[in-house]
Amino acid sequence: MINFIICDDNSNQRTKIENIVHSYMMKNKLEYQIHLFEDYNSNFLKIIQKPMPFKIYILDIETPSRSGIDVARMIRAKDTNSALIFITGHNELSENILKHNFLFLSFINKFDNSEARLKDAIKEAIKIFDLKPMLRFKEGKTNYSVASKDILYITRDSVERKSIIVTDYSSFKLNKSISEIKEMLDDDFIQTHRACIVNSRRVLSYNKSKKIITFDNGETIDIVSTRFVRNKDAYE
Numbered sequence: 001m002i003n004f005i006i007c008d009d010n011s012n013q014r015t016k017i018e019n020i021v022h023s024y025m026m027k028n029k030l031e032y033q034i035h036l037f038e039d040y041n042s043n044f045l046k047i048i049q050k051p052m053p054f055k056i057y058i059l060d061i062e063t064p065s066r067s068g069i070d071v072a073r074m075i076r077a078k079d080t081n082s083a084l085i086f087i088t089g090h091n092e093l094s095e096n097i098l099k100h101n102f103l104f105l106s107f108i109n110k111f112d113n114s115e116a117r118l119k120d121a122i123k124e125a126i127k128i129f130d131l132k133p134m135l136r137f138k139e140g141k142t143n144y145s146v147a148s149k150d151i152l153y154i155t156r157d158s159v160e161r162k163s164i165i166v167t168d169y170s171s172f173k174l175n176k177s178i179s180e181i182k183e184m185l186d187d188d189f190i191q192t193h194r195a196c197i198v199n200s201r202r203v204l205s206y207n208k209s210k211k212i213i214t215f216d217n218g219e220t221i222d223i224v225s226t227r228f229v230r231n232k233d234a235y236e
Contacts, residue, residue, distance in 0.1 A: 001144075001170070002030060002126070003052045006070070007037040008060040008087070013110065014038065017058055017087065017118065019183055024119045026114045030126070039063045040071050048075055051168045053147050055082035056125045058118070062088070073104070077214060083125035087114065135165070135184060146172065152202050152215050154181055155223055168217055198224035208209035 004021050008014040018034055025032045037044045040063055048071075057069040057075060072084055085107040106121035108114050135146045150167040156178055157164055163181055165172040174181075178195060188201050192213065204216045211224040 002032040002056060002129070003053040004032060004034045004056050004058065005037070005044075005047055006034060006058045007040060007063065007071075007224050008058075009038050009063040011038070012058075013060075016115075021058075021122065022113050022133065024122050031142055040066045040068070044071075045074070048078055053150055054080075054129050054145075056083045056085065056122065057082060058087055060088060061086060083121075083128065084122045085118070085125070087118065092095050104111075106234060129182075135181075136183075137174050137176070137184075139172070144172060144174075148199070149201065151189075152217070152219060153196060153198040153221060153223075154178065155197075155221075158195075193223045193225040196221070 002025070002183075003005070004018050006014060006021070008017060014036060015023060018036060021032075021034055035047060058070075059071060061068040068086060068088075072133060075082060075084065085106045085108065087110060102183055106124070108115065108121065129145075129147075135148055135151065136151045137144050137146075146165060146167060150169065152166050152168065154163055154165050156162075157173070160173065162173045163178055165174070165181075178191070182189065182191060182197055185197070188199060189197050190200050191197050199222075202215045202217075203213055205214045206212070206224075209212075211226075212220055212222050213224060214220045
C-alpha cells in the first residue's frame with residue numbers, strides 16, 4: 001500500500017492535492033491511502049514514527065506551527081526511503097531546500113502548472129518504490145504491492161483455504177497456495193512448515209527446543225516442522 005501524507009494549512013489547496021492524488025492513483029489500480037493534515041501537529045509527527053510502507057510526503061513549506069524544512073529534517077533522521085515532495089507558493093525557498101540536501105523528489109510551485117508537475121512527481125516516486133524487492137499479486141480487482149522487507153511470514157488459513165501474508169502493518173489474504181507464493185519470493189524466504197514461509201531477514205531468534213521463531217518486531221510464531229528446518233541455519 002502506498003501512503004500519501006499531505007500537509008497544507010490551506011483547506012482548498014489540501015483538497016486540490018487530494019483530488020490530484022485520487023485522479024492519478026485511480027488509473028493505476030494500486031492500493032493507496034491518503035493521510036491529510038492542516039499543520040505539522042502531534043498527529044503528523046506520530047505518523048513519521050509509525051512503520052508504514054511506501055510513504056510519499058507532500059509538504060507545505062510554511063504552516064502555523066513550523067517549517068516544512070524542519071519537518072523534512074525530522075523525516076530524514078528517521079528514514080531515507082520515503083519520497084519528499086515540496087509544494088509551496090514561495091518559489092524563493094527552493095534554494096534553501098537545495099542546500100539542506102534532503103534527497104527530495106520535487107519542488108513544486110502552487111501557481112506553476114502544479115497539477116501536471118505533481119502527477120509527474122508521484123509517477124517518479126512509484127518508479128523508485130518499484131526498484132525495491134516486492135511481492136505483487138492481484139486479489140479480486142485490486143493489485144497489491146507488498147515490500148519484501150515488510151513481510152514477516154506467510155501462513156495458510158485452512159478454514160478459508162487462503163494464504164495469509166503477515167506484515168508489520170497489515171495482513172493480506174490471497175487465493176494462492178504456499179508453494180505458489182514461495183515461487184514468487186527470493187531465497188531469503190524459507191519454508192518452516194508445509195503451511196508457513198518466514199522471512200529469514202526478519203528473524204531475530206529461533207528457540208529449537210520450543211520451536212518458536214521470534215521476529216525483529218517482537219512477534220512470535222510456532223509454525224515450525226523439523227522436516228523443513230533440520231538442515232537450515234537461518235535461525236541461528
